[in-house]
Amino acid sequence: MAAQGGRDVVPPTDRHKTIAEHILSRVSGRDVVAGDLVIVPLSRVMVHDSVIDAVIAGLRDLGKERVWDTSRVAVFVDHAAPAPTPVVADSHRVLREWVRAQGIQTFYDAGEGVCHQIMVEDGYCEPGTVIVGSDSHSNSYGAVGAFGAGMGATDIAVALALGRTWLRVPESIKVTFRGALRPGVTMKDAIMRVVREIGTDGARYACVEFHGVGTLPQGDRITLAGMTTEMGAKAGIVANAPEAPAWLRPDPGARYARAVEIDLGTLAPQIAIPPRVDQVSDVSDAAGIPVDVVFLGSCTNGRLVDMRQAAQVLRGRRIAPQVRLEVVPASRRQFEDAMADGTLGILSAAGAVIGSSGCGPCLGRTGGVLAGEEVCLSTANRNYRGRMGSPDASIYLGSPYVAAVAALTGMIDDPRPYLEAGDAEFEALVERRRAERGERGAASARSGDRARDLLVAVGERHAPEVRGMEVDD
Amino acid sequence: MARAWVFGDDLDTDQILPGRYAPFMVGQEKFAAYAFCDARPGFAKEVRPGDVLVGGENFGCGSSREYAVAALVKLGVGAVVAKSFARIFFRNCVNLGIPVVESADAIALVRDGDPVTLDAASGVLRTPQGDATIRPLAPFAREILEAGGVVAYLRTHGDFPPTD
Ligand code: SF4
Numbered sequence: 001m002a003a004q005g006g007r008d009v010v011p012p013t014d015r016h017k018t019i020a021e022h023i024l025s026r027v028s029g030r031d032v033v034a035g036d037l038v039i040v041p042l043s044r045v046m047v048h049d050s051v052i053d054a055v056i057a058g059l060r061d062l063g064k065e066r067v068w069d070t071s072r073v074a075v076f077v078d079h080a081a082p083a084p085t086p087v088v089a090d091s092h093r094v095l096r097e098w099v100r101a102q103g104i105q106t107f108y109d110a111g112e113g114v115c116h117q118i119m120v121e122d123g124y125c126e127p128g129t130v131i132v133g134s135d136s137h138s139n140s141y142g143a144v145g146a147f148g149a150g151m152g153a154t155d156i157a158v159a160l161a162l163g164r165t166w167l168r169v170p171e172s173i174k175v176t177f178r179g180a181l182r183p184g185v186t187m188k189d190a191i192m193r194v195v196r197e198i199g200t201d202g203a204r205y206a207c208v209e210f211h212g213v214g215t216l217p218q219g220d221r222i223t224l225a226g227m228t229t230e231m232g233a234k235a236g237i238v239a240n241a242p243e244a245p246a247w248l249r250p251d252p253g254a255r256y257a258r259a260v261e262i263d264l265g266t267l268a269p270q271i272a273i274p275p276r277v278d279q280v281s282d283v284s285d286a287a288g289i290p291v292d293v294v295f296l297g298s299c300t301n302g303r304l305v306d307m308r309q310a311a312q313v314l315r316g317r318r319i320a321p322q323v324r325l326e327v328v329p330a331s332r333r334q335f336e337d338a339m340a341d342g343t344l345g346i347l348s349a350a351g352a353v354i355g356s357s358g359c360g361p362c363l364g365r366t367g368g369v370l371a372g373e374e375v376c377l378s379t380a381n382r383n384y385r386g387r388m389g390s391p392d393a394s395i396y397l398g399s400p401y402v403a404a405v406a407a408l409t410g411m412i413d414d415p416r417p418y419l420e421a422g423d424a425e426f427e428a429l430v431e432r433r434r435a436e437r438g439e440r441g442a443a444s445a446r447s448g449d450r451a452r453d454l455l456v457a458v459g460e461r462h463a464p465e466v467r468g469m470e471v472d473d
Numbered sequence: 474m475a476r477a478w479v480f481g482d483d484l485d486t487d488q489i490l491p492g493r494y495a496p497f498m499v500g501q502e503k504f505a506a507y508a509f510c511d512a513r514p515g516f517a518k519e520v521r522p523g524d525v526l527v528g529g530e531n532f533g534c535g536s537s538r539e540y541a542v543a544a545l546v547k548l549g550v551g552a553v554v555a556k557s558f559a560r561i562f563f564r565n566c567v568n569l570g571i572p573v574v575e576s577a578d579a580i581a582l583v584r585d586g587d588p589v590t591l592d593a594a595s596g597v598l599r600t601p602q603g604d605a606t607i608r609p610l611a612p613f614a615r616e617i618l619e620a621g622g623v624v625a626y627l628r629t630h631g632d633f634p635p636t637d
Contacts, residue, residue, distance in 0.1 A: 030637070037613055037636040054539075061624045136537060152539035152561070154568045158623055166613070166633055168560075201534065205560035234560070386492075 016253035018172040019237050020207035023147045023248070027130055034171040034255070043126045043146070044072050045159045046133035048115050049088075050079040050365075052095040055134060058157025067102055068163035074106040074115075074124055075099050078358040081110035084366040113331025113357035116140035116299040120222055121333060127244040130167075132159050137299055137381070142225035142237035143218060145244030147207070149235050170207045170234045171257040172250075173198070177212040179265030184416035186309070187213070187220040188301055188379065188399040190262060191227045192270035196280035197260050204232035206257055209250065214240030219303040226299050227381050230277040269414060272397035273454050275385045283402055285454060286412045290437050293376040294325045294407040295388070296347075296400055297355070298362040301379035302330030304337045306400040311343045313404035313418060314350040320410035320434055325352040326368045328360030350407070364388040370395070377406040394451060409433035475551055476521065477600070478513070479585040480528040485535030486562065488512035490544045492536070504540060505547035522549030525591060525598070527583045529555060533562025542569050552591050554579045554598055554607065567614045570622030574598075579605035 017025065021033050028038040045067075047055055052075075059067075067073050075095070083089035092110070099107045108118055115135060119125055120143050127145030132138065134156045141148030149167070151159070159165045175194055181187070198208075208228040213221065221238045228236025239249055269283040296302070296310055307327065319325050327347050329335035335357045338344045348354055353368065360367040362380045369389030370376055376388060376395045383395035398406075401415035408418075411433045418426055492498075494507035509516035526532075526545075532555035533541070542565040545553075552572040556579075566573040572591070579598050582605045583589060590599040597604040610618070616634040620626035626634070 037611060039633050039636055058624070063628055150537070152537060152565055152568075154539060154623060155564070158568075158627065161627070162632070164633070166636065201531075204534075 016251040016255065018207065018250050018254045018256065019145075019209050019239060019248060020147060020170055020172050020235060021254070022250070023128055023130065024167065024169050026128065026247075032169050034169050036169045037166060038169060039164055039166050040130045041164050042072070042132055042159055043129035044074060044119075044124055044131045045156065045163075046074050046076070046115055046119055046124075046131065046135070046138060047156060047160070048076045048079055048134055049081060049092060049095055051134045051153050051156070052098070053091055054153035055156050055160065056094070056098055058154050059160060062157060062161050064161040067104070067160045070103045070105065072163065073102075073104050073160060074108075074119060075104055076108045076112070076115035076118065077110045078108070078112070078114050079363060080365040081358045082356065082366075083110070088365075111332065111356040111358065113329070113334070114299045114302065114359055116222065116226060117302070117330040117334070120144060120218065121331060127241065128248045130165070132156065132165055136229050137226045139228045139233060139236040140222050140226035140299060142228070142235055143221035143241065145237060145241045145248050147235050147237065148225070150229065167234075168205070170205055172207045172209050172254070173203050173233075174256040174259045175208055175210050176259070176261045177210070177264050178261060179263050181264045181267065184401055184419045185264075185267050185269055186399040186401065187216065187223050189267055189270040190264060191224050192272055192280050192397065193262055193267060194260060195227065195230050195272070195278050196270070197262075198231045198258075198278075200230060200276060200278045201232040202258075203228060205234050206232075207235040207237060208233045209256075210236070210238045211240075214238055214242070217305065219305050222303075223300050230381055269399055269402055269416070271402065271412065272383055273451055274383045274394040274396060277381065277383060277397065279455060281454060283398060283412065284414045286396065287414060288433075288436065289396070289412040289451070290375065290410055291323060291377045291396070291406045291412060292374045293368070293370060294319075294323060294403050295328070295361055295368075295376060295378040295380065296325070296352075296403050297328030297330065297360050298378075298380035299330055299359075300381040301400055302328055302357075303334050304341075304343065306379065307334075307338045307343045307347060308341075309400040310404035310407075311346040313401065313408060313415065314352075315346050317350055317408060317430075319351040319407040320437070322437070323407050323410050324368070325350070325407040326355060326361060327352045328355040328362075328367065329357045332357050352407075361388050377403055377412060379403050410437040474588040475523045475525050475590060477583045477585065477587045477589045478516065478520070478524060478526050479580070479583055480512075480526065480532070482529035482556075483531045483534055484512075484528050486533055486538050486541040487535055489533070489541040490538070492538070495538070496540050496543070505544040508544040508548055517548060520548050520550065523551035524549075525551055525589050526553045527555065527579050527589075528553070529580050530557045532556075532558050533566075534559040537561040537565075539565045539569070542566050542571060545571055554591070554605075556580060567617050568623040570618060570620075570625065572610075572618050573614075574610060575608040576605050579607070
């Protein structure tokens with residue numbers, strides 16, 4: 001397949017290139033390496049509800065009535081959907097009218113799911129091309145070998161008007177996974193381990209290139225590529241994805257800013273301690289922290305496989321009485337698959353609230369936001385102060401297994417003993433944790449203390465004070 | 474004459490404009506009045522058109538919110554001079570038409586409140602303590618900035634400036 005808008009012939013070069021350098025050379029028709037400035041054609045532009053007003057205003061300021069190519073624009077209503085307030089509902093109405101007036105066919109309204117999940121699973125991400133989105137997790141498109149980058153409203157308006165954008169070719173960081181995960185450990189744990197290594201700004205403006213995981217299911221690759229945003233990356237690309245063409249691989253001898261290796265075989269389940277995504281520890285260090293709310297969903301972990309992992313723990317059981325469990329499938333397809341195979345039935349019978357597909361409470365705009373002092377275990381990707389509601393709530397990030405055990409026991413715990421236990425042993429483990437947690441309603445006070453202790457143990461990164469990131473999606 | 478406002482390293486966009494004062498929270502008319510409201514109370518009232526912000530490393534890090542830069546545009550900030558910039562902040566400044574220049578020595582030379590002049594042609598920031606050297610902007614960014622931002626540039630030229 002020819003790169004959309006690029007040239008079919010890769011310019012000859014003796015420079016050894018990373019995947020990002022290959023893609024940007026190919027689509028720009030120039031021989032470029034990290035540091036060069038390029039203007040690139042876009043194979044698609046993604047826009048979602050939370051910035052639509054600013055994007056429409058930007059197009060108007062540009063004097064452009066129409067987008068450059070209606071067939072290459074994808075629009076989603078997912079961030080505050082279905083509309084939680086009249087103000088948001090008005091904004092959605094404006095968005096729908098705009099989509100209709102423009103004649104944009106690729107439109108997914110409230111309930112269809114998270115933009116990134118649909119972009120990948122419905123095949124809107126052409127490998128080896130550049131896609132920009134109005135959302136910071138547009139890096140997710142690297143799951144299938146596309147160079148996906150998030151941008152602000154003016155950039156998106158320009159992209160919609162011209163079908164092109166300007167970029168500085170990023171340096172790349174090479175992350176290589178070796179070995180195979182042990183039971184109870186997931187690629188969410190693996191990527192949290194990487195964030196622990198690199199930090200929230202360690203990949204600033206770089207492209208994170210993943211090796212050794214091309215054969216993993218698409219969902220795992222979305223988890224990896226999407227969370228490169230949490231390291232400040234411009235893009236994240238999984239090498240050797242089955243969707244990608246043969247040319248989409250780095251040259252031997254390509255130059256990397258940094259190389260990181262992770263041994264999956266010795267990896268334990270991980271946990272990110274509020275309020276930073278890079279304050280990561282083995283989950284056993286956080287065992288015993290009580291939680292009030294568990295959120296299973298988001299573009300990071302809202303797929304069938306994630307819901308199945310939770311169902312594996314919760315089958316035939318009820319969640320702890322003091323805990324609320326919110327399950328939000330990442331897309332209608334994931335929702336329906338989970339319904340068809342009985343997974344949603346198991347989760348509902350366990351006491352879960354099943355939300356309509358979308359971002360749900362991930363960014364605290366709709367669908368079960370957190371109260372002050374509440375403690376949440378979330379399978380999403382951000383735990384900044386105020387991200388899911390009250391700025392006084394705390395958010396721990398973990399895998400679907402960790403989430404399910406937290407919902408069942410009311411506490412954070414290593415899920416592996418539960419997965420290995422026979423029935424009697426399992427019930428004993430749950431009973432012990434529930435007894436420890438006791439009748440206490442809100443989990444908060446004790447958790448706050450534990451979080452502080454843990455921060456000392458994991459080596460706090462900067463001040464644990466990242467304010468205001470909540471409004472970024 | 475322009476006045477210098479001096480900040481340190483790692484100034485994040487939340488200090489420039491806290492998320493709770495985003496345009497969609499307080500309205501398009503009001504949000505700029507909250508620029509630096511926590512980090513430098515009084516800034517929005519005292520800043521004069523053309524004033525220069527001077528910072529250290531990684532200026533504008535944190536959230537990518539474009540409206541932090543939009544607030545500086547509304548207040549007429551003339552330029553931002555720092556040792557280094559966070560990428561997206563840099564991009565947003567170019568797009569919205571605020572000159573962003575790197576200078577290794579400005580932060581050491583300039584004192585808060587100094588009268589300063591950015592002389593891009595000679596590649597210096599003039600300060601009472603002497604001239605700080607500024608790194609020349611790439612022609613691509615300079616052309617967009619001279620037009621007043623990417624929207625103004627595209628309205629006139631219909632396309633991006635050449636990159637090479
Ligand atoms: S991170 Fe959360 S808010 Fe952002 S796109 Fe993914 S699910 Fe939606």
